[in-house]
Amino acid sequence: MTINIPVNMPMNMIEVGPAHSDVLAQLHAEGFDAPWTSQSFVQSLSSPGTFALVAQNKEAHPLGFVLIRSGGGEAEILTLVTRPQFRRQGVAKALMAEGVENLKKSSAQKLFLEVATDNPNAAAFYVTLGFTEVGRRKAYYQRAHGACADAVLMALSLL
Numbered sequence: 001m002t003i004n005i006p007v008n009m010p011m012n013m014i015e016v017g018p019a020h021s022d023v024l025a026q027l028h029a030e031g032f033d034a035p036w037t038s039q040s041f042v043q044s045l046s047s048p049g050t051f052a053l054v055a056q057n058k059e060a061h062p063l064g065f066v067l068i069r070s071g072g073g074e075a076e077i078l079t080l081v082t083r084p085q086f087r088r089q090g091v092a093k094a095l096m097a098e099g100v101e102n103l104k105k106s107s108a109q110k111l112f113l114e115v116a117t118d119n120p121n122a123a124a125f126y127v128t129l130g131f132t133e134v135g136r137r138k139a140y141y142q143r144a145h146g147a148c149a150d151a152v153l154m155a156l157s158l159l
Contacts, residue, residue: 010057010058011055011056011057011058011063011091011094012055012056012058012060013054013055013056013094013095013098014053014054014056015051015052015053015054015102016045016052016053016054017045017052018041018042018045018046020041020052020054021038021039021040021041021042021045022038023054023062024036024038024041024052024054024065024067025037025041027062027064027065027081027083028041028079028081030081030083030084031064031082031083031084032079032081033143033144036079041067044069044078045067047069048071049069049070049071049106050067050068050069050070050078051067051068051102052065052066052067052068053065053066053095053098053102055082055091055094055095062083063082063083063086064080064081064082064083064092064095065080065081065095066079066080066095066096066098066099067079067080068099068102068103070106070108073107073108073109073110074108074109074110074111074112075103075106075108075110075111075112075158076111076112076113077096077099077111077112077113080092080095080113092125093129096129100156100158103158104158108158109157109158109159110155110156110157110158111131111155111156111158112134112153112154112155112156113126113131113153113154114137114140114151114152114153115151115152115154116140116141116149116150116151116152117136117149117150117151117152118141118143118149119149123154126154129156130156130157131154131155131156132154132155132156133152133153133154134153134154134155135152135153136150136151136152136153137151137153138150
């Protein structure tokens with residue numbers, strides 16, 4: 001499947017590695033209440049089959065990134081974030097499109113992700129890309145003050 005995306009601004013995609021973990025951690029902190037640490041990104045990016053793509057504007061400032069793990073014919077979006085001031089401008093769609101194109105060059109046939117049930121905008125975004133719900137994980141996400149949110153497991157065929 002190809003994701004054809006109109007973007008609202010010029011941007012470049014670059015693949016980054018463990019040396020960029022501080023930047024990824026900073027971007028992740030802008031998008032999530034429980035951000036990953038720089039060390040978490042070092043560990044993830046040191047794993048075989050894992051890669052990160054960063055979207056940059058024409059001034060080479062990072063707009064967001066996607067972290068993907070692939071192996072055994074399957075792939076998983078580990079995290080995706082767009083800086084708040086650049087949301088709804090095509091950044092996440094462009095990151096997903098580039099990630100899917102990279103995965104098509106591998107043996108991945110299906111792409112998975114989890115999205116929290118208390119994040120309906122993200123779930124709707126993934127549906128527009130062709131993802132469908134394939135399962136649920138109860139109390140998967142921990143929230144402030146002991147609350148939990150279920151995860152919706154979604155999949156996209158890459159064939």
